[in-house]
Amino acid sequence: MSRNPEEPVFNRIEEVRTAMGLSRQELADKVGVHYQTIGYLEREEYSPSLVLALRISKTLNQEASELFSLTSFKKGK
C-alpha cells in the first residue's frame, strides 16, 4: 500500500461543534490549537494526527469513529 499524505480525513467537527454551540475559537482553546487549524480541519484541508483527533473527539463527547472517517459522511448523519 502506497503512502498518500494528501488522503483526506472526513469529519463531522463543524456539525457537532455548532450543535454544541461552540465557536471555532472556543473549540480551538479547548483542544489547544489555533482557531485557523479548526477551520482547516472542518474544510477537510488538513488531516489531524491521532492525538489531535482523539482530543477533539473527547472535547465534543463523540467516539473518534463517529467523528472521523476515511470515507465521506452522508448528509444528515
Place this chain on the structure above:
Amino acid sequence: MSKKNKIYWLEGVTEKQVKSLLNDENSKFSWLRRQRNRRVLVLFMAMGIIGTALGSYYTGLKEELRLDGSAEIVWLTVAVLFILFAVLVGYSLLRIAVRGIADAPTELLDERQVRVRDTSYRYAYQISGYLLITLLLLYLFGPEISIFSDTANDGSYLLIATLFAYASLPSMVIAWRERDI
C-alpha cells in the same frame, strides 16, 4: 506556565512576541493577512532583494541607463528609498502577515502550524539552491554581459541580498502558499 517571558535564542524570538503574533492582538494588521495582500508583499520583498543585489552593479547600470547629474540623484534616491522600504519595513510586515510562524519554536505552535513551518523551510532550501546557481552563473558569465561587467563590484550588495533572502525566504514561502494564516 511560567509568567517569565522566555527567550528562544536559536530562533531569535521571545515567547511574548510569538504569542502576540499568533493571537489576534495585532488585529489592525488583519488586512495584511489576506492572501492577495501577502502575495503583493512577497513581490515587493523580492523586488527589494533583487534591487539590493543590483547595487553591486550600479556603475554598469548607470552607464546602461545613461544616467547623469540630477537624473542620477533622483533615480538613486527613489531606488534607495524603495529598497529600504521593501526590505526593512517589508520584512517586519511579512513577519506580522505570517504570524511569525517561520521563526516560532515548535512548542508554541500547533501541529498544523509546525507542518506549515517545516514545509516552508523545505521550499526555502530548494529556492536557495536556485539562488546559489544564479550567483554561480553571475560569477562565471557575468563579466561577459555589459551591465554585470563592473570592475569596481566587490560583491558586497550581492552578499547582503543573499543573506537577506535566506532570512526571509521561509516567511515569503508561507505568505505565498497558505490560504489562511
